[in-house]
Amino acid sequence: MMKRVWRISDASHTEAILQRFSENYRKHSWCYTIARASANTLWVRGLAGGAASSQPAWSQVFALFADRWSHADSLVKQDLRERVSHLRDELLACSGDAEKIERILADRGVLLFRRYADGSAVVELLKQLKSSPQLALQAFDWRRRQLDYWTPMTAEEYSKAIVVAGRLKNVDLAAELFKEASNKQLKSTSLYNALMTAYMFNGLAVKCQSVFRDLKREATCTPTIVTYNILISVFGRLMLIDHMEATLREINDLNICPNVSTYNNLIAGYITAWMWDDVENTYRIMKAGGLIPDLATHLLMLRGYAHSGKLDKMEEIYELVKGHVDQYGIPLIRSMICAYSKSSDVNKVQKIEELMRLIPKDDYRPWLNVILICLYAKEDLLDEMENSINEAFKRNTSVTTVGVMRCIISSYFRNNAVDELANFVSRAECAGWKICRSLYHCKMVMYASQRRLIEMEQVLGEMDNVNLDCSKKTFWILLKAYTTWGEKDKLHQVLGMMCKHGYGIPTNG
Numbered sequence: 001m002m003k004r005v006w007r008i009s010d011a012s013h014t015e016a017i018l019q020r021f022s023e024n025y026r027k028h029s030w031c032y033t034i035a036r037a038s039a040n041t042l043w044v045r046g047l048a049g050g051a052a053s054s055q056p057a058w059s060q061v062f063a064l065f066a067d068r069w070s071h072a073d074s075l076v077k078q079d080l081r082e083r084v085s086h087l088r089d090e091l092l093a094c095s096g097d098a099e100k101i102e103r104i105l106a107d108r109g110v111l112l113f114r115r116y117a118d119g120s121a122v123v124e125l126l127k128q129l130k131s132s133p134q135l136a137l138q139a140f141d142w143r144r145r146q147l148d149y150w151t152p153m154t155a156e157e158y159s160k161a162i163v164v165a166g167r168l169k170n171v172d173l174a175a176e177l178f179k180e181a182s183n184k185q186l187k188s189t190s191l192y193n194a195l196m197t198a199y200m201f202n203g204l205a206v207k208c209q210s211v212f213r214d215l216k217r218e219a220t221c222t223p224t225i226v227t228y229n230i231l232i233s234v235f236g237r238l239m240l241i242d243h244m245e246a247t248l249r250e251i252n253d254l255n256i257c258p259n260v261s262t263y264n265n266l267i268a269g270y271i272t273a274w275m276w277d278d279v280e281n282t283y284r285i286m287k288a289g290g291l292i293p294d295l296a297t298h299l300l301m302l303r304g305y306a307h308s309g310k311l312d313k314m315e316e317i318y319e320l321v322k323g324h325v326d327q328y329g330i331p332l333i334r335s336m337i338c339a340y341s342k343s344s345d346v347n348k349v350q351k352i353e354e355l356m357r358l359i360p361k362d363d364y365r366p367w368l369n370v371i372l373i374c375l376y377a378k379e380d381l382l383d384e385m386e387n388s389i390n391e392a393f394k395r396n397t398s399v400t401t402v403g404v405m406r407c408i409i410s411s412y413f414r415n416n417a418v419d420e421l422a423n424f425v426s427r428a429e430c431a432g433w434k435i436c437r438s439l440y441h442c443k444m445v446m447y448a449s450q451r452r453l454i455e456m457e458q459v460l461g462e463m464d465n466v467n468l469d470c471s472k473k474t475f476w477i478l479l480k481a482y483t484t485w486g487e488k489d490k491l492h493q494v495l496g497m498m499c500k501h502g503y504g505i506p507t508n509g
Helices: 011-048 052-093 098-115 120-128 133-146 155-167 171-183 189-201 205-217 225-237 241-253 260-272 276-288 295-308 311-328 330-341 348-356 366-378 382-394 402-414 418-431 437-449 453-465 472-484 488-500
Strands: none
Touching (some): 052 098, 052 120, 120 133, 155 171, 155 189, 189 205, 189 225, 205 225, 225 260, 241 260, 260 276, 276 295, 295 330, 348 366, 366 402, 402 418, 418 437, 437 453
16 A cells, blocks of 8 residues: 555644644635625715715615615525425325326426526425435436426536435436536536535545546636535545545645535544544634534534543533434434443443433344443343343344353353343343353353252253363363262262363362
8 A cells, every 4th residue: 555645744734734724714704804894885985976974874775775685585595495395295295106296296396497497496306305315306307308498407406416316326327417417518516516426425436536637627617615525525434534634735735715514524534534633633623713613513523532432522512412412313322322331431321321211212223232231231230131131032133242142141140140041041042142151151150059960960961952062161160069069979970071081180189
């Protein structure tokens, strides 16, 4: 593998670039504010015809109409969303029935799409059908076939459809739509960004870079910060940190100001690569630069702190986004449970149980249930452990690792619960769980400690039934039991068997 030539040599170099971004952001924000104020002043002065005394009045009039225009624009957008939402609901009600969908689009869609000839209605419909991407593409395809002659397609409509196709893993369709739009002379930066996004969703870094190079060669389009954000995201998803940081350097060289999404994609990339120091540095510099972390930033940091086991910081971020996570962030809740299970927090059982109550009963995950089994086993909470074991048996979950099985039997041993252990071993055999000698040796030791020698000897038959031969440790357990309880005849038999198997006679035998 190539040496990391393009990687920004170390954390301090990366931090310096991010710090420069922060300073540029503050400077550009200040310049923009001044420039905007100056432009407004010149516009008002032009209207006033140079009459200084009338400037305050004109300024007030301008502000009044500006507010009204903004309000009117908001009402228009709200009206569009409501009209589209009615069409969306009708389409969702007929999802899966192609004929009904086409009929609804013909009856309701024609007037709506023609009313918004700029394509905004179609774009809004695709946006509102995000949870039903297949239906979204059906609606787009109908619009493309039926109305393109009367109301020509726009670049934004194609861009949105290309992204939807990418989410459906249909990169061929995404490329086809891009080519179709290009042939109609609809090339735009947003169209290139859409195709790059489609390739990003599918982990096609090489194709994404190829589209990026095509964009840079295009005379009428130029890459924007959105373009670079997509590149950073695709490299981060594939843990190509060298490429991600090279893209960051290119943004810096071009004096393009990063936005919140830029930092979010950097943080996501570092989390994927488990580079915790870089995660925290990026987050810190982002805040220092005047950019306000959004919900996505906090959710990323929550996941990062959970994976890195930094519980104090994890809990601090959780308090900021608790309402959202409790309702929508089930995967993050599972990550927090994993973090607590690995920690030494004295209240971790209580905290985990509080989080478990937020997960719906039907949202079962086998691996999470196994974590609970091990948690309760290590804490010697026998009833809770058995409840989780019963849940695993009920849902046909199979444990296939020796470590988990030993964790379970150790808890039974510490609680001196040999009958419960015997029941568990029997059920584990039938359910196809991992079978190892430790299960049977533990039973033998516990039976022997209670002088239940007949049951101890029956365990040897159970081992034979699952094709487990007696090992040296098996004989030592028998030897210890018979010695303790004075069973001399059986003791001599065991010594003979040990000699037969080549284990020799213990020096204190």
